[in-house]
Amino acid sequence: AQTVTQSQPEMSVQEAETVTLSCTYDTSESDYYLFWYKQPPSRQMILVIRQEAYKQQNATENRFSVNFQKAAKSFSLKISDSQLGDAAMYFCAYGGYNNNDMRFGAGTRLTVKP
Amino acid sequence: DTAVSQTPKYLVTQMGNDKSIKCEQNLGHDTMYWYKQDSKKFLKIMFSYNNKELIINETVPNRFSPKSPDKAHLNLHINSLELGDSAVYFCASSTGTDNSPLHFGNGTRLTVT
Numbered sequence: 001a002q003t004v005t006q007s008q009p010e011m012s013v014q015e016a017e018t019v020t021l022s023c024t025y026d027t028s029e030s031d032y033y034l035f036w037y038k039q040p041p042s043r044q045m046i047l048v049i050r051q052e053a054y055k056q057q058n059a060t061e062n063r064f065s066v067n068f069q070k071a072a073k074s075f076s077l078k079i080s081d082s083q084l085g086d087a088a089m090y091f092c093a094y095g096g097y098n099n100n101d102m103r104f105g106a107g108t109r110l111t112v113k114p
Numbered sequence: 115d116t117a118v119s120q121t122p123k124y125l126v127t128q129m130g131n132d133k134s135i136k137c138e139q140n141l142g143h144d145t146m147y148w149y150k151q152d153s154k155k156f157l158k159i160m161f162s163y164n165n166k167e168l169i170i171n172e173t174v175p176n177r178f179s180p181k182s183p184d185k186a187h188l189n190l191h192i193n194s195l196e197l198g199d200s201a202v203y204f205c206a207s208s209t210g211t212d213n214s215p216l217h218f219g220n221g222t223r224l225t226v227t
Contacts, residue, residue, distance in 0.1 A: 044220055
């Protein structure tokens with residue numbers, strides 16, 4: 001089974017600075033999808049960004065971008081110009097080709113300091 | 115309009131009781147899921163249904179029984195509740211095809227006393 005590893009249980013960043021959250025995964029598949037979800041204290045799960053494994057170009061959504069290294073099986077999330085509202089748990093997730101089985105990492109708790 | 119709605123939001127009950135959590139999605143998705151989030155925030159898939167058919171059952175005790183009357187609903191019934199069942203349970207849905215993200219409900223916090 002695929003596994004997703006987030007090695008940083010907690011991270012902190014100063015407001016307006018940049019932070020990078022790490023994620024690695026293990027798979028034998030060639031086609032798959034990767035996601036970052038945000039869970040604020042309200043506990044709602046919010047999709048931040050997604051990446052198709054067949055695409056070489058890194059996905060970007062406003063202040064959020066990823067560094068996808070397929071050979072290294074690495075999928076990090078970069079948050080630029082961090083805002084107080086970015087404080088949350090961030091989960092990396094792996095979706096297989098038919099996407100019936102999405103696996104999550106253990107999460108990274110991000111604190112944003114004013 | 116709420117895309118994925120689950121009820122109740124909070125559930126407090128005693129050990130040994132039987133309880134149900136309901137989930138409905140109005141997105142027209144074919145695939146629905148139940149995830150369990152423990153006290154350490156770890157999200158673990160429990161079940162996945164595609165068009166009312168069970169696709170994934172992840173070593174979940176038999177006390178947990180999902181029911182999908184139609185593809186818009188996936189309810190979770192739990193028998194003989196135990197202290198270790200205390201967690202937040204998330205329902206989610208997706209199209210089940212390439213690149214489709216999960217759309218989550220707001221979760222049900224189950225507390226077993």
